[in-house]
Amino acid sequence: MSRGDDTTGLRAGWERTPEQEHSEAIFPTSSFTFRSAAEAAARFSGEASGNIYSRFTNPTVRAFENRLAAMEGGERAIATASGMSAILSLCMGLLRSGDHVICSLGVFGTTTSLFANQLSRFGVETDFVAPTDLDAWAAAIRPETRMLFVETPSNPLTEIADIRALADLAHAHDARLVVDNCFCTSALQRPLEWGADIVSHSATKYLDGQGRCVGGALVGDADTLDRFIFPFLRTAGPTMSPFNAWVFLKGLETLNLRMRAHSEQAAALAGWLREHPAVTRVFYSGLPDHPQHALAARQQKAFGGIVSFEVAGGRPAAWRVIDHTRMLSITANLGDTRSTITHPASTTHGRVSADQREAMGIHEGLVRVSVGLEDLADIQTDLDRGLSQSGEGG
Numbered sequence: 482m483s484r485g486d487d488t489t490g491l492r493a494g495w496e497r498t499p500e501q502e503h504s505e506a507i508f509p510t511s512s513f514t515f516r517s518a519a520e521a522a523a524r525f526s527g528e529a530s531g532n533i534y535s536r537f538t539n540p541t542v543r544a545f546e547n548r549l550a551a552m553e554g555g556e557r558a559i560a561t562a563s564g565m566s567a568i569l570s571l572c573m574g575l576l577r578s579g580d581h582v583i584c585s586l587g588v589f590g591t592t593t594s595l596f597a598n599q600l601s602r603f604g605v606e607t608d609f610v611a612p613t614d615l616d617a618w619a620a621a622i623r624p625e626t627r628m629l630f631v632e633t634p635s636n637p638l639t640e641i642a643d644i645r646a647l648a649d650l651a652h653a654h655d656a657r658l659v660v661d662n663c664f665c666t667s668a669l670q671r672p673l674e675w676g677a678d679i680v681s682h683s684a685t686k687y688l689d690g691q692g693r694c695v696g697g698a699l700v701g702d703a704d705t706l707d708r709f710i711f712p713f714l715r716t717a718g719p720t721m722s723p724f725n726a727w728v729f730l731k732g733l734e735t736l737n738l739r740m741r742a743h744s745e746q747a748a749a750l751a752g753w754l755r756e757h758p759a760v761t762r763v764f765y766s767g768l769p770d771h772p773q774h775a776l777a778a779r780q781q782k783a784f785g786g787i788v789s790f791e792v793a794g795g796r797p798a799a800w801r802v803i804d805h806t807r808m809l810s811i812t813a814n815l816g817d818t819r820s821t822i823t824h825p826a827s828t829t830h831g832r833v834s835a836d837q838r839e840a841m842g843i844h845e846g847l848v849r850v851s852v853g854l855e856d857l858a859d860i861q862t863d864l865d866r867g868l869s870q871s872g873e874g875g
């Protein structure tokens with residue numbers, strides 16, 4: 482691609498209508514008309530291309546798909562109603578009863594539930610392994626393994642998985658590697674370039690970037706998406722609405738710019754937290770002593786906007802930090818221009834058993850911050866108010 486990444490984010494994937502509008506048009510229409518019965522028949526049979534019905538063809542949604550595909554360096558994208566419906570569509574399109582999946586332990590909690598509690602009812606078995614333990618991934622491979630699923634950096638501990646190594650492992654066993662690229666986005670990491678077969682997105686997070694809409698997408702090669710995923714979307718209908726697609730298009734315009742700014746803010750905050758007397762540990766792959774710092778520096782353009790840290794004193798101390806903030810939004814959402822703060826052990830990972838949480842390294846004293854674009858000094862002041870109260874009797 483000859484264009485630069487910022488230009489792609491602003492202009493790729495869309496053509497003006499004859500009205501010559503400067504901002505993308507929204508097409509809030511359920512269906513499209515045909516000039517004749519013959520044209521209708523040709524469209525339905527696939528002989529002629531063109532819109533039919535917005536469950537599976539809509540110009541605004543297509544513009545979002547085309548732009549995201551260009552940004553991820555993929556041939557084709559398929560937009561969905563949410564990040565979870567992207568992962569569901571992926572599994573329904575590519576897996577069948579009897580297949581086996583290997584999934585990282587460090588994925589979004591609902592993704593874990595989808596594999597462990599929903600797909601298991603349809604004869605798809607999933608094993609969970611540590612994202613950074615390549616030997617464990619290799620040991621979990623079975624003849625029926627068809628998919629490896631990983632999220633990197635992981636949530637909330639910012640562990641970095643080696644995409645190239647996992648892709649090689651998958652391909653040696655006739656399986657596909659799927660990477661949930663929610664935390665970095667195409668602005669910081671392009672999994673397809675490291676050998677991944679499919680990228681999945683929750684557009685709800687950084688792609689929107691301002692906490693407005695729920696949506697998702699899959700990006701990959703046109704053959705796989707058209708042959709396996711699109712028929713499921715067309716038949717089952719977990720479709721993105723045209724209005725949401727338009728909001729996400731606006732989000733993509735500033736994605737590269739925002740991700741650079743989020744990364745800069747988070748790096749500065751991570752360094753500050755590390756010096757703070759109330760903080761016992763900081764999780765951020767940009768810190769030189771992060772266990773996968775070198776891999777993150779190679780695989781990503783920057784280290785992203787999510788910082789987690791631990792305070793001594795377990796859950797009561799972590800809750801005191803959160804409850805003494807006045808500006809940060811207490812919410813499980815992330816990837817917003819406004820900073821958010823979360824206690825993973827009692828929210829996003831609250832349904833995981835305490836033993837399993839400990840095994841995953843998600844301790845009671847852990848706090849996750851999605852670092853927004855407010856003035857850094859204001860974020861620090863707000864956290865400091867909480868941190869200075871985190872001790873006993875605070």
Ligand SMILES: *Cc1c(COP(=O)(O)O)cnc(C)c1O
Nearest residue numbers: 563564565589661663683685696
């Ligand atoms: C939020 C999230 C999802 C699910 O997306 P929804 O849009 O909420 O359905 C999947 N993966 C990751 C990493 C997420 O953060």
